[in-house]
Amino acid sequence: MEAVLFAAKDNLIFFSNFSDGKIYFFDGSDAKPVTEAGDFRYADLLYDSASRRLICIREDHSQDDVINSIISIDIDTGEVLQLASGNDFYSSPNSVLMERSLHG
DSSP states (O other), X not given: OOOOOEEEETTEXXXXXXXXXXXXXXXXXXXXXXXXXXXXXXXXXXXXXXXTEEXXXXXXXXXXXXXXXXEEEETTTXXXXXXXXXXXXOOOHHHHHHHHXXXX
């Protein structure tokens, strides 16, 4: 299985830039950063247009130990909300969304 480093929906394209650790969105005219620069890696990007949030897996390499999590990013403010963390590996953030919707 390969990681998805981009998402496209509603004429927006989101992508992860490895060189600066940011996620960007492209609206057809210009690429704009959604996140701040950092020692991060992102994968399995999923855009929720109803809430204007990007759901993805993030590896935080800013500390000695890598911290893996599934996060939600508000594309208007850049606010990051941690949805799941603590495991060595995560995949398929859409399964977390389904689990939350089924069990509140």
